[in-house]
Amino acid sequence: GAGVSQSPSNKVTEKGKDVELRCDPISGHTALYWYRQSLGQGLEFLIYFQGNSAPDKSGLPSDRFSAERTGGSVSTLTIQRTQQEDSAVYLCASSPLIGSGTQYFGPGTRLLVL
Amino acid sequence: QKEVEQDPGPLSVPEGAIVSLNCTYSNSAFQYFMWYRQYSRKGPELLMYTYSSGNKEDGRFTAQVDKSSKYISLFIRDSQPSDSATYLCAMSEPGAQKLVFGQGTRLTINP
Numbered sequence: 001g002a003g004v005s006q007s008p009s010n011k012v013t014e015k016g017k018d019v020e021l022r023c024d025p026i027s028g029h030t031a032l033y034w035y036r037q038s039l040g041q042g043l044e045f046l047i048y049f050q051g052n053s054a055p056d057k058s059g060l061p062s063d064r065f066s067a068e069r070t071g072g073s074v075s076t077l078t079i080q081r082t083q084q085e086d087s088a089v090y091l092c093a094s095s096p097l098i099g100s101g102t103q104y105f106g107p108g109t110r111l112l113v114l
Numbered sequence: 115q116k117e118v119e120q121d122p123g124p125l126s127v128p129e130g131a132i133v134s135l136n137c138t139y140s141n142s143a144f145q146y147f148m149w150y151r152q153y154s155r156k157g158p159e160l161l162m163y164t165y166s167s168g169n170k171e172d173g174r175f176t177a178q179v180d181k182s183s184k185y186i187s188l189f190i191r192d193s194q195p196s197d198s199a200t201y202l203c204a205m206s207e208p209g210a211q212k213l214v215f216g217q218g219t220r221l222t223i224n225p
Contacts, residue, residue, distance in 0.1 A: 004157070031211065042120070042202060042215035043158070056211055091157055103213065105150075105157035 002026070004106035006092050012112045013082055021077045021109045025094030032075050033103060034067055037089040046090075049075065082113045117141050120203055120216025129225050133190040137203035137216045140184065144205040144214075147179050149188045152200045152218065161201075162188065193223045 005024045013019050025032050031050045035043040045059040049069040060066070064082075069075040079086055089110050093103040120137045127133055135149075145166055150158035162177040164170045164186075170177045176189040186205075190197055203216040 033212070035215075042118070042217045043204075043213070045212035045214070048211045050211065059212065093157075102160060102163060104160070107155075107157045110155075 004092055004094055004104055006090075006106040006109050008109060009107065010110045010112075012114065014114055015084060016081055018078065018080045019082055019111065021079075021090050021111070023075045023077070023092030023106060025073065025075070025092070026096075026104055029094035029096050029104075030072070031095040031097075031103075032069055033093040033095070034075070034077050035091045035093065036061075037091055037108070039088075043091060046077070079111075082111075084113050087111055087113045115140065116217075117214050118203065118205060118216045121219055122217050124220040124222060126222045126224060127193060129193060129195060129223055131193050131223075133193050133197070133221060133223075135188040135190075135201050135203075135219050135221070137186050138184055139186075139205060139214075141205075141207070141214075142181075142184065143207045145208050146206045147177070147186050148204040148213070149175075149177055150202040150204060150215075152202060154199075158202055195223045195225050198222045 007022045033048050034046040037043050047067045048056040064080045067077045089108040091108045093105045095103045118139045147164045149162040151161045152158040164177050167179045167181045174191045178187045200218040200220045202218040204213040206213050
């Protein structure tokens with residue numbers, strides 16, 4: 001079956017513009033995660049969705065970052081008024097089980113803010 | 115101090131060598147331990163998954179967890195050029211939803 005897909009694969013934007021990144025999880029997976037990977041760094045947790053529960057937003061770095069998940073499937077991560085330090089690879093993962101650790105990652109969206 | 119420490123390398127070894135990759139951590143509540151492999155411009159791929167202490171073997175890969183020392187390892191036997199990638203350790207607490215990752219070790223296997 002299809003894995004986690006993300007779009008766009010690459011995004012170049014100007015400082016101050018808003019961007020939207022999309023994630024399509026594996027069908028049937030109830031949990032969805034967003035991570036950020038900066039150059040030479042490990043993955044940094046951003047936000048987590050599980051079913052209809054309130055999302056865990058504890059990793060979002062500022063109020064410029066927000067995410068939503070519509071219909072328990074597709075998710076969009078929005079960054080408003082982008083800054084150069086937002087440049088990174090944004091990775092989405094989905095999981096069939098809560099707390100199992102078996103997260104399946106998409107290929108990521110490479111964001112460059114000029 | 116980061117919760118999970120991992121030497122970023124780079125690490126370069128000849129084909130056929132045994133590779134040892136390691137992470138240390140500070141949070142004694144971690145119970146789930148994982149190793150992910152990430153090829154260039156790809157997402158991380160789950161390699162090994164271990165609960166609590168002990169060893170787990172899968173083909174040429176062996177994962178070890180020593181909770182008393184807060185130290186985990188991944189061994190790759192008979193390394194191949196196709197094993198060249200960045201290896202990330204990750205761990206989580208029971209019931210927690212987020213994974214805490216190490217920085218990743220960039221590994222190159224030379225033919």
